[in-house]
Amino acid sequence: MRLVHVDDSGTVDRQLAPGGLMLFSFLAICPTTWYHVRWPWLAFRRTLDATIGLPSGYELHGVKFLGGRGRPRGRNNPDIPRDERLRLFKLALDTIAALPGLELTSLAVRTTDRELAYDRCLRHRLLSTGPSTPHVIVVDGDGTDPTYRRVHRSIQEGRDGLPALIEDPMFQPSAAHQMIQMADLVAYAAFQQLVANPRYPERHTLYSDHLWRLDQKGPIVLEK
Numbered sequence: 746m747r748l749v750h751v752d753d754s755g756t757v758d759r760q761l762a763p764g765g766l767m768l769f770s771f772l773a774i775c776p777t778t779w780y781h782v783r784w785p786w787l788a789f790r791r792t793l794d795a796t797i798g799l800p801s802g803y804e805l806h807g808v809k810f811l812g813g814r815g816r817p818r819g820r821n822n823p824d825i826p827r828d829e830r831l832r833l834f835k836l837a838l839d840t841i842a843a844l845p846g847l848e849l850t851s852l853a854v855r856t857t858d859r860e861l862a863y864d865r866c867l868r869h870r871l872l873s874t875g876p877s878t879p880h881v882i883v884v885d886g887d888g889t890d891p892t893y894r895r896v897h898r899s900i901q902e903g904r905d906g907l908p909a910l911i912e913d914p915m916f917q918p919s920a921a922h923q924m925i926q927m928a929d930l931v932a933y934a935a936f937q938q939l940v941a942n943p944r945y946p947e948r949h950t951l952y953s954d955h956l957w958r959l960d961q962k963g964p965i966v967l968e969k
Contacts, residue, residue: 747773750883754927754936757857765857769866770932771850778846786817789840807933838955850961851935853966864896871907879909886924888916935964
């Protein structure tokens with residue numbers, strides 16, 4: 746069995762990504778290794794709290810954090826400069842890459858149809874693991890977005906030799922869930938590598954430079 750945390754990134758800006766781009770990052774662990782993944786990440790968050798005053802409960806969100814939004818250390822303390830935010834983002838990716846037993850897959854489809862893209866990416870992820878590895882999927886959200894549920898039920902009804910998807914996806918709010926936040930950071934790095942926005946050249950190789958130990962082939966763009 747795999748417990749898989751998923752987050753997405755994408756754009757419908759055809760200048761940035763002709764035809765649009767929808768990307769999903771899958772962080773998978775065997776349930777028996779959950780503690781060994783979670784504990785080092787929490788230790789990293791506690792270290793940030795102790796050394797630079799970034800609270801361990803503060804939501805790390807790629808777009809907001811690297812974009813300079815928010816006051817991570819609180820309104821009464823100095824903000825974190827953008828160059829320091831980038832350094833911390835890289836450190837977070839290095840920490841993720843070193844977690845034992847973690848599997849990473851980042852997949853994208855050039856489309857503006859998010860549901861089509863998730864269906865294609867999830868099927869690819871399932872095929873790559875073989876039919877005997879059931880998946881429990883955890884995604885960001887409150888359950889009101891029907892996209893994930895429709896895709897899961899379509900796959901469950903057809904199977905097509907794919908591993909079992911156990912029930913509907915489990916929804917968790919990113920602000921309160923560390924593994925979803927990790928998936929968000931990974932997805933943001935993968936997205937930045939694919940779109941290569943000329944405004945942010947320093948972000949173009951975040952994924953390949955810092956996550957290569959987990960994913961030497963990705964991020965991968967799939968056909969529709």
